[in-house]
Amino acid sequence: xxxxxxxxxKLVQYLNxxxxxxxxxxxxxxxxxxxxxxxxxxxxxxxxxxETKSHAKQVERRIKKLGGGGSTLQTLVGKATAAAKGxxxxxxxxxxxxxxxxxxxxxxxxxxxxISTYLAIETFAEKVGDKETAKLARGIxxxxxxxxxxxxxxxxxxxxxxxxxxxxxxxxxxxxNGGRSRKGSARSGAKRxxxxxxxxxxxxxxxxxxxxxxxxxxxxxxx
Numbered sequence: 001x002x003x004x005x006x007x008x009x010k011l012v013q014y015l016n017x018x019x020x021x022x023x024x025x026x027x028x029x030x031x032x033x034x035x036x037x038x039x040x041x042x043x044x045x046x047x048x049x050x051e052t053k054s055h056a057k058q059v060e061r062r063i064k065k066l067g068g069g070g071s072t073l074q075t076l077v078g079k080a081t082a083a084a085k086g087x088x089x090x091x092x093x094x095x096x097x098x099x100x101x102x103x104x105x106x107x108x109x110x111x112x113x114x115i116s117t118y119l120a121i122e123t124f125a126e127k128v129g130d131k132e133t134a135k136l137a138r139g140i141x142x143x144x145x146x147x148x149x150x151x152x153x154x155x156x157x158x159x160x161x162x163x164x165x166x167x168x169x170x171x172x173x174x175x176x177n178g179g180r181s182r183k184g185s186a187r188s189g190a191k192r193x194x195x196x197x198x199x200x201x202x203x204x205x206x207x208x209x210x211x212x213x214x215x216x217x218x219x220x221x222x223x
Contacts, residue, residue: 004067007128012068014121015059015133018140021117022056025110032103037096041104041154048147055140062136097165101158104151111148115141 004012029049036042063069118141125134163172 007130008066008068011121011125011128011130011133012063012066014117014124015063015066016068018114018117018121018137019056019059019063021110021114022052022059025052025114026056028106028110032107035099035103038100041100044147044150045107051143051147055143058136058140062133066133095162095165097158097161101155101162104154104158108148108151108155111144111151114144115148118144 026049029045029052033042033045033049036045060069118137122134122137122141125131125137
């Protein structure tokens, strides 16, 4: 690798970090695709795997153009492969839906890590006048954001599926009825409180009734 000035050295450092993460996610995504039984989810993972491979190639080209690459990139690929935890994900979770849920949560976490990485590269590149790197980072970041949005919906859907698969229907209904019972109790308590507050009005009516005969006596005395 040629000697780089401070600006390009820092750009290459950040791009190397992004490249290593992309290569790590390739392995994880391949494992997750093999575990996914939901057709729309599986299809989107396959699409994102293609995007991830494309991201890695784009970043690699930019690193080499800035004067980096060579043995450094090969070392990053080796480290990324060792760090990938995709195969370990095969054994986690008590059921099919929960395994997919845990995978979606991991993917969601990774997408946000990548979003922050590319946002940092984009901002740094703009500050040091490297428009080409900034444009590259911005385009990749937007694809990662779209994937994160998709995964957010999958997490919600899969959480509901786990509830249906692993919690008996009677228990799910009991929880719902409990909520209604508490509301009913609250209403009853409010009615009792209102009744207690209304009691003092009765004496006021009795006093008004006693006052009328006194008024008649005074009228008779004047006659």
